[in-house]
Amino acid sequence: MRKKVAILGSTGSIGQQTLEVIRKYSNEFEVVGLSGWENTASLKEQISLFRPKVAVVKNEYTVRKLKKDLDNSSDIKLLWGTEGLVKISTLEEADIIVVAITGIASLIPTFEAVKKGKKIALASKEAMVAAGELLVNEAKLRNAKILPIDSEHSAILQCLKNEQKDCIEKIILTASGGALYDFTETALKNVSIEDALNHPTWKMGKKVTIDSATLMNKGLEVIEAKWFFNIPVNKIEIVIHPQSYIHSMVQFIDGTILAQISEHDMKIPIQYALFYPNRTINNFSRLELTKIGQLTFKKPNFNKFPCIKLAYQALEIGGTMPAVLNGANEIAVNAFLDSQISFSAIPLIIQNTMKEHKPKYNPNISDILDADYWARERALGFCILE
Ligand SMILES: NC(=O)c1ccc[n+]([C@@H]2O[C@H](COP(=O)([O-])OP(=O)(O)OC[C@H]3O[C@@H](n4cnc5c(N)ncnc54)[C@H](OP(=O)(O)O)[C@@H]3O)[C@@H](O)[C@H]2O)c1
Structure with missing residues (x-):
């Protein structure tokens, strides 16, 4: 069947x-x-x-x-x-x-x-x-x-197969750094839409590509990881890995790190989810390690990319705050794509919206939709002021 x-x-x-x-x-x-x-x-x-x-x-x-x-x-x-x-x-x-x-x-x-x-x-x-x-x-x-389906979380799911949950020391989410990682703080103030959409490794929809450029995408993935794997936020770390071949890793209590490595091809995690828990043969292109040569890692710069900090904060505050972070981000990203605000205004709009929110805890679906609606209205107001 x-x-x-x-x-x-x-x-x-x-x-x-x-x-x-x-x-x-x-x-x-x-x-x-x-x-x-x-x-x-x-x-x-x-x-x-x-x-x-x-x-x-x-x-x-x-x-x-x-x-x-x-x-x-x-x-x-x-x-x-x-x-x-x-x-x-x-x-x-x-x-x-x-x-x-x-x-x-x-x-x-x-x-x-x-x-x-x-x-x-x-x-x-x-x-x-x-x-x-x-x-x-x-x-x-x-x-x-x-x-x-997100490649990072698919990687973690694969690393955790047959592992005990209490043996996890931390989850290491890799980030390409997006289109603008090497821009200076001054250059980030004058980013064009084309610059921000010029992702080095992945071809994706516009919203997620801008989220990658602000690094909000990684922040959203930290929140996603918390819920997918029931892991406390202080055990989720981000590492910049510009080549993006390691899709994420898990470090265990004995110091072992397991990583999932493959081509930049979303069909791989899609296939994994469709066939889960089985692994199935395919003919997608294979990664040739000797052609890559080097894999590099560095710490993310939270000051240059404040959206990651905002996402960690929203998760720590909890309740309806992550919904507010998300709603304000969607409005700010759309406003940037419509040339209404600058790239560097995106985190400011989200931060200002979060500051005004009084979170509701143990929210039901209506509370979440209300918080999302509130955040959109408020963020739109901040966009007009920009
Ligand atoms: N692309 C990737 O490689 C990638 C990787 C990991 C995770 N994701 C996540 O996957 C999701 C989709 O990303 P994507 O890159 O595939 O986006 P996309 O290329 O922009 O596609 C979005 C899809 O949603 C439809 N859509 C847009 N607005 C809608 C609305 N208000 N109600 C219902 N449907 C709507 C679009 O329809 P029309 O085009 O017909 O208008 C289109 O089918 C995002 O959450 C993204 O973060 C994407």
Whole structure:
């Protein structure tokens, strides 16, 4: 029996790579649901190739646009908005839900999938950052499984296989440093959008690429790691590793460090999540260690990249603060991409928003959504002042 997969965010970078993996293993997986948002042309191609039963886009207008492009004989069900996303994240027949939507829009469909006890392959780190505790507790209760697609967390999951939790000394998250790591503090004040999007190793969506340039991406991953692996924050360390071949490491109480090393290819962690707990053969390109020559490591500069500090702070404060960090960051990144604020204003806007927030502890889903909404409003106000 083929496993039935629904993919949220199938028109994006992770979504497309997930479909590439599924195409290679068409005898193992079948696609039952897809969601795009605005890119109906790409979704139309995917529908023709994978023939899902349901597809979701942004609104009624995008549904009409997609319907016009589709073959008349197609009997696919077309839905829109959050309701549509929840429909496919909770599809009765779906065995695996891949969540690869950018931003907080991923939270409600992920939460609903967890409530249904699904196996979820999660790329959307924002959902785990905003509501990690809630998602993890609910998953335990409903017997759901949340597996990471992010290469760092996939690496940690692989290093921890067959290891005892109380033998972990620390988790070491590697960071490429993003596009701007070697810029001076003065140069960082005049960064253009093109500079910030020029990632040295990964080709990704714009939001995550800017997060990599501010190093907020690593901060978000620290929060993600805390919830995925139930590790105290003081045991999660970041190391700059510009070559990005080591995707992350775990140091154990006997001084041993295990690392997961592979090519810069998101299809590898995607495949690992889809087949988990099994490892399966593929023909993706192989890393040739003698061609790389050197692997280097250095300490991150928290002063030059204050977003990492803000993420650690949000995690230490807890409650709704990580949701506020995430919401303010999404607004600031969009404002930078719209040329409304400078690159160096991004951490200031997040910091100012966090300063004004009174966190609520043990938040439920409404508390988290309220905190996210509040943070967006407040951060927008700070963007206008910039
Ligand atoms: N790319 C990577 O290598 C990578 C690695 C690790 C983790 N991640 C994480 O994976 C997630 C996706 O990243 P990505 O690089 O694949 O992003 P992306 O290329 O920008 O794709 C985002 C996807 O989400 C859809 N979308 C956008 N806004 C939406 C909304 N409000 N509601 C529902 N769907 C929406 C997009 O649809 P349309 O394009 O049709 O508008 C697209 O399918 C992010 O959380 C990112 O941090 C990515």
